Amino acid sequence: MKTIDQRLDALRERMRREHLAAFIFPSTDPHSGEYVPDHWKGREWISGFSGSAGTAVVTQTAAALWTDSRYFIAAEEQLTGTEFRLMKQRMAGTPSIAQWLAEELRESDSTEVGLDGMTNTYQEVCELKQDLRKRGGFTVRTNFDPLETLWKDRPEIPTRPVEMQPIELSGEETRSKLKRIRQALRSLHADGTLLSTLDDIAWTLNLRGCDVHCNPVFVAYLLISSHRTTLYINKVKLSAEILSYLTEQGVDVDDYENVADGLRHYSEYNILIDPTATCYTLARQVACQEVIFETSPVAEMKAVKNEAEIRGFRQAMLKDGIAMVKFLRWLQPAVKAGGQTERTLDEKLTSLRASQPLFRGVSFDTIVGYEAHGAIVHYEATAETDAVVEPRGWVLIDSGAQYEDGTTDITRTIALGPITDEQRRVYTLVLKGFLQLAMCKFPDGTTGTQLDILARQALWREGLNYFHGTGHGVGAYLNVHEGPQQVRMEWRPAAFHAGMTITDEPGVYLPGRFGVRIENTLLTIPGKTTEFGAFLEFDSLTLCPIDTTPIIVSLLSDDELAFFNHYHRRVEEVLSPHLEPEEQVWLKEATKPLTR
Incomplete structure (x- = not known):
């Protein structure tokens, strides 16, 4: 399709200027979401594939998209007429992304593969780095997002208002949930944690939103320490009533863009970072003595309904x-x-x-x-x-x-x-x-x-x-x-x-x-x-x-x-x-x- 061809041409020009041999587009956002706000639908923008799961990879001479069996038929249809080749995950003969890149880049002058460290988890980036290093000394660059300049009509991050979830439906006050979260963190010898996943944040705070299609969540981060909790969010989303409620529950509010600064100034001895749910860039911002890479206890707490x-x-x-x-x-x-x-x-x-x-x-x-x-x-x-x-x-x-x-x-x-x-x-x-x-x-x-x-x-x-x-x-x-x-x-x-x-x-x-x-x-x-x-x-x-x-x-x-x-x-x-x-x-x- 002409539009996809034009986007690929523009991307490759940017890649040449940045000396990148390839660029990887995941389906997620900085919050490891399955369904994401339009602002982060970069994989769909570059490939035309609209499924909720998939990864697009573009080199100077080829393009491929990996997805699972739920989307094989839909992906075949949506990728028709583009350069993208469908890679059927977990099917015999389908190479991994690292295997495919190693083969495609064998004759490349560059050994650098790019991805946005804000939209790829810490674990995914570390595993890819290790895999690419083994397959030919390729390196991974995480501080470049080509969509910032290429995607001219890129949607803004949503600013819709946040709503209360009544206590008769949530069944437990936020203060109580925070206390239980801190107890769970202590059992893991952790002083605090960063919550990135939006449903974990909404559950913890007894708040709901409408920033993600079909999912009543809102874009934010929640930094919890042994003595303080800070919600990083665009404040226009919060009414005076919500702000008063958060104060009452012991939650401070700061701007969404300040989360990295909050991690750099985090004052506890250590912090738990879930490597499967925290983006690579933020995981690298923590400046405390020890980072405990462990699964967050919040997801399981949320899973057990009261x-x-x-x-x-x-x-x-x-x-x-x-x-x-x-x-x-x-x-x-x-x-x-x-x-x-x-x-x-x-x-x-x-x-x-x-x-x-x-x-x-x-x-x-x-x-x-x-x-x-x-x-x-x-x-x-x-x-x-x-x-x-x-x-x-x-x-x-x-x-x-x-x-x-x-x-x-x-x-x-x-x-x-x-x-x-x-x-x-x-x-x-x-x-x-x-x-x-x-x-x-x-x-x-x-x-x-x-x-x-x-x-x-x-x-x-x-x-x-x-x-x-x-x-x-x-x-x-x-x-x-x-x-x-x-x-x-x-x-x-x-x-x-x-x-x-x-x-x-x-x-x-x-x-x-x-x-x-x-x-x-x-x-x-x-x-x-x-x-x-x-x-x-x-x-x-x-x-x-x-x-x-x-x-x-x-x-x-x-x-x-x-x-x-x-x-x-x-x-x-x-x-x-x-x-x-x-x-x-x-x-x-x-x-x-x-x-x-």
């Missing part, structure tokens, strides 16, 4: 379930009547959610994938791709909402008419994995990697698989993707404890044909305590019927069938009192027990 947050989740899921039932009841007749597309389905579902109390927006851009589009894991319909939805086959809808009392994330695959035997079989195998994870009981401290096989075993027996994670944490009116707990094939050491949320979302995607995913958000709750210790189990927060039309009941075990029917009975009992009579009739039919 009673008020759990109560809020249940309220939000009830509202979401009501909206989903209204939508599902409307869906098939509307499709049969004609005139519906992927985007009109999205608009209808969003409007039903928006009518619920405390609705604040969607928690991510809704995925409505009809038939073959369902095989594109993070598909988003555009004016060019918007497919007409017909009364045949099925549609995959992955959606969620931000309510002030909780965040939702749900996927349903819905048959709209005749479907194939292959679709029915794949759907049932995915459902088996979904049920096995939802049913499991496990010792406190089990990791998500240990649980992942439960969701995949029925698929693996048939030679099927999926390449995204099986589950992620969900924030309490915060980011829809939250950690540290995850369920996935790759090793993740974070342990599960009561109070943690997790999604349960296995799937199968057959490019050009169809995709299936079923997803609920679960809450980890206490189970039995035996001579072998405390056990945990999952309770479904999501309340919404699962389409029974495609299910091959004979493939379900007795336990799976009983669990499925019990879930549907609960959905009907909880949601029905909040529905209109005709909606109650529809729900009763949609949740009637399956029999052999």
Whole structure:
């Protein structure tokens, strides 16, 4: 594409003047965000690829983009007509960035690779430096951002106002959270820490914002020492009420741009810096005696929901379930009547959610994938791709909402008419994995990697698989993707404890044909305590019927069938009192027990 070609030409000219052989553009920002304000979407600007995960690398003669399996199909389409070559992460034959650079720069006069130290984490830069040094003595320069001059209409950093999260929803005062954070830091022999991740800051301060699309967070840093807490933020975002509240909670306020100076003048003996969440430039600014590079304790503290947050989740899921039932009841007749597309389905579902109390927006851009589009894991319909939805086959809808009392994330695959035997079989195998994870009981401290096989075993027996994670944490009116707990094939050491949320979302995607995913958000709750210790189990927060039309009941075990029917009975009992009579009739039919 002409625009991308022009940007690459301009970049390469700047690289020549700076004697750089290559430049690396990550998908993140100075706060290690998955979803970032437009100001930091440099990778999208230079490549045209809009996915939330990926890294673009440009040399004087080549360009490549690395992304994961969620975006393989979308990236192929968006990179078409540009110089960028798609690199499929974790697929056989795909080189790492360092391997590719070493090969591409073999004949280069320069051995210097550039990246912006403000948008790459300390750990990423250190690992890249070591890897490139081994592969030919390449060096990494971190103090240059070409976008400052090349991106002429670059959006400003947002200045939208910050809001309070009421104590009846947060469940704990900021003073108390800061006390617990300091106690956790002392157990790690640390005097203080810098919080860069925006959801950690919002949770700690019981504040919310709207600086990031779909995520109620605000751009800031929080520097915590043993005796002082300083919020670095653009002060125009703070009302007199918020400033008074922060003072009351023992939090000072300074300008966002002064965070590096604050680190240089940090007066404690040592500081904890999370190398996976703190950008390289700021990590290097600390001037105290010792830097402890360790995982921040705040993410795990935030992940364990208190009673008020759990109560809020249940309220939000009830509202979401009501909206989903209204939508599902409307869906098939509307499709049969004609005139519906992927985007009109999205608009209808969003409007039903928006009518619920405390609705604040969607928690991510809704995925409505009809038939073959369902095989594109993070598909988003555009004016060019918007497919007409017909009364045949099925549609995959992955959606969620931000309510002030909780965040939702749900996927349903819905048959709209005749479907194939292959679709029915794949759907049932995915459902088996979904049920096995939802049913499991496990010792406190089990990791998500240990649980992942439960969701995949029925698929693996048939030679099927999926390449995204099986589950992620969900924030309490915060980011829809939250950690540290995850369920996935790759090793993740974070342990599960009561109070943690997790999604349960296995799937199968057959490019050009169809995709299936079923997803609920679960809450980890206490189970039995035996001579072998405390056990945990999952309770479904999501309340919404699962389409029974495609299910091959004979493939379900007795336990799976009983669990499925019990879930549907609960959905009907909880949601029905909040529905209109005709909606109650529809729900009763949609949740009637399956029999052999």
